[in-house]
Amino acid sequence: MKALIIEDEKAALRSLKALLTEMAPEITVVGELDSIFDSLEWFRTSPMPDVVFLDIHLADGSAFEIFEHITISCPIIFTTAYDEYALRAFRVNSIDYLLKPINRPDLQRALEKLKRFSPAAEMATPEKEPDYLKIFQELKRAESFKTxxxxxxxxxxxxxxxxxxxxxxxxxxxxxxxxxxxxxxxxxxxxxxxxxxxxxxxxxxxxxxxxxxxxxxxxxxxxxxxxxxxxxxxxxxxxxxxxxxxxxxxxxxxxxx
The missing domain is CATH 2.40.50.1020 (LytTr DNA-binding domain)
Known part of the structure; x- marks a missing residue:
């Protein structure tokens, strides 16, 4: 499985790569980008990966600007230090929304979702559509925690x-x-x-x-x-x-x- 990581914090990038190496050795990181500009160029010249780990706040602006120029058809796992973008993330093909610093239980949950939505899983159970309603409910729950x-x-x-x-x-x-x-x-x-x-x-x-x-x-x-x-x-x-x-x-x- 091929993954693209779009992250402008070097420490966060190293941490995520280390966790993926430990928890999902079957995932190969095919690209590491830190800006909207480089991301647009990458998607225009490279095959679509199997998953994108996408930080929301990048070096040159909000990652949501990427979706104004291209369509990303693979699952997206957002990584961010902020929790106010959950619903917006859901609207652009997100399967999970991880708050930094990313911990193992949260990443494990995201990887399990990714397996369910992977092409191999879809071929095994073609009649089953991705449970986007459940994802939406989880994102809504994240927004509804008591303050x-x-x-x-x-x-x-x-x-x-x-x-x-x-x-x-x-x-x-x-x-x-x-x-x-x-x-x-x-x-x-x-x-x-x-x-x-x-x-x-x-x-x-x-x-x-x-x-x-x-x-x-x-x-x-x-x-x-x-x-x-x-x-x-x-x-x-x-x-x-x-x-x-x-x-x-x-x-x-x-x-x-």
């Missing part, structure tokens, strides 16, 4: 709480509570499962059944018994926040991603 909550207070009041201010959610005495950066505590009507679904997974991690934590909540981490991790939070907790051995790798990937 604020309205918390019921005494006296028929609602208090707006920014997600950015929340360190972690936890279950205590059968209730879901949140602790913010000022160490204020709030009672939430949602379940922890519902909160996990509504929050950006890049920002919050379900450490276990009792805790949903943000990166900014973590003070440090202890190695624990049986290969587990014990997370020390910036706000004291009665219960230890333990990550099981089976989820340690996923947690580390999330933390540094």
């Amino acid at each position: 604020h909550f309205l918390i019921p207070m005494k006296g028929d009041k609602l208090l707006p709480i920014s997600v950015d201010s929340i360190l972690f959610f936890y279950i205590a005495d059968g209730n879901v509570k949140a602790v913010d950066s000022q160490l204020h505590e709030y009672l939430f009507p949602q379940t922890l499962d519902e909160l996990a679904e509504s929050l950006d997974p890049h920002l919050f991690f379900r450490a276990n059944r009792q805790f949903l934590i943000s990166k900014k909540a973590i003070l440090d981490i202890d190695l624990w018994f049986n290969g587990r991790l014990s997370i020390n939070l910036k706000a004291p907790t009665v219960e230890k926040v333990l990550v099981s051995k089976a989820r340690v790798a996923e947690f580390k990937e999330w933390l540094v991603g």
Whole structure:
């Protein structure tokens, strides 16, 4: 499978190539470009690749300008540090939208989609059309992650709480509570499962059944018994926040991603 990478950040380019070499050795990078001008020239003189990894902000402008001059018929995987272009990306043959810095789980998801949309997969199941509705729903979900909550207070009041201010959610005495950066505590009507679904997974991690934590909540981490991790939070907790051995790798990937 042949891939074209259009990326103007050298560090991001090296990182993506390293991940592809490790996770998808069957992919050959046939071109590395960093501008709209070079991209247009490449597509005019080269065969269409099997996939394009496309950064949105290039050295000489927005990558969407490319589509005003040529048609790219292969799947496109957008890579960007910004999340406001998801719907626009969907309109130009995108199969996924990866936020930088790109981590292994997100890239793995994109590669699995790419396999489903590849010519070999289409020949094997010609009656199955690419599930663009599902992709659209995923992109819409990415746009709909919660940024604020309205918390019921005494006296028929609602208090707006920014997600950015929340360190972690936890279950205590059968209730879901949140602790913010000022160490204020709030009672939430949602379940922890519902909160996990509504929050950006890049920002919050379900450490276990009792805790949903943000990166900014973590003070440090202890190695624990049986290969587990014990997370020390910036706000004291009665219960230890333990990550099981089976989820340690996923947690580390999330933390540094």
